[in-house]
Amino acid sequence: xxxxxxxxxxxxxxxxxxxxxxxxxxxxxxxxxxxxxxxxxxxxxxxxxxxxxxxxxxxxxxxxxxxxxxxxxxxxxxxxxxxxxxxxxxxxxxxxxxxxxxxxxxxxxxxxxxxxxxxxxxxxxxxxxxxxxxxxxxxxxxxxxxxxxxxxxxxxxxxxxxxxxxxxxxxxxxxxxxxxxxxxxxxxxxxxxxxxxxxxxxxxxxxxxxxxxxxxxxxxxxxxxxxxxxxxxxxxxxxxxxxxxxxxxxxxxxxxxxxxxxxxxxxxxxxxxxxxxxxxxxxxxxxxxxxxxxxxxxxxxxxxxxxxxxxxxxxxxxxxxxxxxxxxxxxxxxxxxxxxxxxxxxxxxxxxxxxxxxxxxxxxxxxxxxxxxxxxxx
Numbered sequence: 001x002x003x004x005x006x007x008x009x010x011x012x013x014x015x016x017x018x019x020x021x022x023x024x025x026x027x028x029x030x031x032x033x034x035x036x037x038x039x040x041x042x043x044x045x046x047x048x049x050x051x052x053x054x055x056x057x058x059x060x061x062x063x064x065x066x067x068x069x070x071x072x073x074x075x076x077x078x079x080x081x082x083x084x085x086x087x088x089x090x091x092x093x094x095x096x097x098x099x100x101x102x103x104x105x106x107x108x109x110x111x112x113x114x115x116x117x118x119x120x121x122x123x124x125x126x127x128x129x130x131x132x133x134x135x136x137x138x139x140x141x142x143x144x145x146x147x148x149x150x151x152x153x154x155x156x157x158x159x160x161x162x163x164x165x166x167x168x169x170x171x172x173x174x175x176x177x178x179x180x181x182x183x184x185x186x187x188x189x190x191x192x193x194x195x196x197x198x199x200x201x202x203x204x205x206x207x208x209x210x211x212x213x214x215x216x217x218x219x220x221x222x223x224x225x226x227x228x229x230x231x232x233x234x235x236x237x238x239x240x241x242x243x244x245x246x247x248x249x250x251x252x253x254x255x256x257x258x259x260x261x262x263x264x265x266x267x268x269x270x271x272x273x274x275x276x277x278x279x280x281x282x283x284x285x286x287x288x289x290x291x292x293x294x295x296x297x298x299x300x301x302x303x304x305x306x307x308x309x310x311x312x313x314x315x316x317x318x319x320x321x322x323x324x325x326x327x328x329x330x331x332x333x334x335x336x337x338x339x340x341x342x343x344x345x346x347x348x349x350x351x352x353x354x355x356x357x358x359x360x361x362x363x364x365x366x367x368x369x370x371x372x373x374x375x376x377x378x
Contacts, residue, residue, distance in 0.1 A: 029098025032091055039342060040079060040265075045102055049079060049265040053099050056143040056244075062107045068096045079265065105232075105240035106143045106214070109159040112136065113147075116219070119154055124180040124217040125187075129156050144244030145216060147226040157216040157242070161232070163207050168235040170204045171242075176227045177220025184213050204235065216242060255304040257283045261345045261365075264304050266318040271296060274340070277304060277320060281348045282367040285322060290340040290354065293333030298325040300371040325372065332375055333361055351378075 033045075040050035051057070060070050071092050074082035083092060112134040122128055135153065140146075145157040161183070163169075171181050171189045178192035183205065190201045218228050226243075233239040255264055257279045264277040274291040285302035288295050299322030335356035343352045349366040362378040 025094045025097045026101055028091065029094035029096070029101075032087065032095050033098055036083075037095065039344075045099065049263075054102050054104070056105060056241075057141055058107070058143070059141045061139075061141075062103075062143075064096055064100060067099055068092060071095055103162040104164050105162060106159045106242055107162055109140045109143045109145070109157060111138050111140050111145060112156040112158075113151070114154040114156065116153055119219065124154075124178060124190075124219070126182055126185075126215050126217070129154075129217065142244065142246060145218075145230075145242060146245050149225050150222055151226065152222045154217070154219045155226075155228075157214075157218075159214050161207075161212040161214040163209055163212060165234070165237075166208045167206070167237070168204055169207050170233055170235060171202065171230060172233055172239070173202075173230040174228065177218060179228065179230070180217040181230065182213075182215040182217070183207075214242075255279065257281055257285070257302065261348055261350045263343055263345065263350055266304065268304075268318050268320050271320070276340075276343065276352070278350045278365050279304070280350075280365070280367040280373060282370055282372075283322075284325070284367060284371060284373050285320065286328070286365050286373050287320070288332065288352065288365070290352070291338055293335060293338050293354070293356065294329065294331050295375070296329055298328035298373060299323060300325055328373075332363055332377075 033041075034043075040048055041053050042048040045053040046055070047053070051059075058066075060066060060075060070080065072082060072084040074080050087095075112129070113136045114129065114132065114134050118132045119128070134156070143159065145155065147155060173179050173181070173189055173191060175191055175193055178194070179189065180187060181189040187201070188203045188205055190199070192199065216230065220226065220228055228243060230242045231239045232242060255262065259281055261281065262279040264279065265275075266277070267273055268275065268277070268287075271287055272289045272291060274289060275296065276288045276290055278286040278288060279302065280286070283301050285299045285304070286295055287297040297320075299320065302320065302322030305319040305321060333354060333356050337355075337357050339355040341353040341355060341360065343350055345351075346364070349364050351362060351364050353360065353362045355361075364376045364378065366374050366376065368374045
């Protein structure tokens with residue numbers, strides 16, 4: 001019963017990990033996020049240099065413990081440094097609480113597979129699945145339930161459902177095979193295409209804002225891929241998908257200039273690894289190497305074909321595209337040792353602050369005309 005034990009241990013850890021988030025903690029978390037995290041993860045937590053903190057994909061885990069660990073220890077091979085010696089444990093927990101408070105939809109998803117024989121002729125219930133060992137279990141970073149191709153068995157998905165707005169909800173499920181969905185220990189949906197429609201059940205229900213226990217139990221005939229799909233819909237509002245597919249192989253993201261300046265930090269072949277790509281509203285892009293204090297290149301009519309932050313979503317490297325501006329390269333800051341402090345967008349310009357030989361120096365990159373830029377030292 002090893003897998004059964006792991007399942008119970010996982011569910012127990014979810015309950016243990018759901019900390020009480022106070023207003024003071026959330027306020028402090030937002031304060032720290034606005035000072036530090038916003039640079040990489042965006043003002044709305046939807047990503048930038050770093051990944052989104054509010055979408056369905058959590059490569060390093062989306063429990064309170066996992067988020068706290070990432071903040072404290074950092075992520076090797078990324079721009080995410082360890083903050084355990086920068087902020088107190090209380091402050092790091094406050095940032096964790098702030099991130100968790102922004103979640104909506106399916107999180108902390110455990111997928112288990114089971115052989116068919118034990119379930120033949122039996123009503124699908126969580127208790128039935130608890131009474132038999134699963135053939136495999138996996139915590140899914142995507143938070144979408146899916147199966148491998150030609151899967152032959154039953155699927156059980158257990159997760160936490162984050163609800164921001166109280167209201168009426170319902171599950172929308174396509175009729176394929178048999179499906180039972182449970183919410184906070186109560187069955188809210190049941191369909192079995194081999195049974196009379198009189199036996200079907202699909203309830204509309206009220207959910208308070210907060211975190212709820214969700215279980216999806218499903219069986220269908222073996223096919224090329226799983227045909228079952230389900231979503232949770234707020235009556236009169238939006239919805240969250242409960243099923244989907246692995247995010248491996250997604251196409252790269254195209255980052256274009258907008259009405260305000262942007263900064264992209266992705267490794268581009270042929271440019272130094274600490275380069276900042278500054279996209280200005282006049283469609284000019286400036287490559288500034290923060291490790292040498294130099295503008296190394298610039299383009300007009302520019303964009304970035306950006307490999308997403310998630311590993312293995314694309315086999316392509318990030319690419320800077322545009323018409324290269326001649327004689328754009330040059331020294332901005334003179335010195336021997338350079339350390340980037342921070343940067344921030346200011347309307348159509350970007351302010352960059354660095355330590356040069358231990359002395360703080362600031363400059364601004366701004367658009368000039370329709371196809372150039374200026375650098376202003378402060």
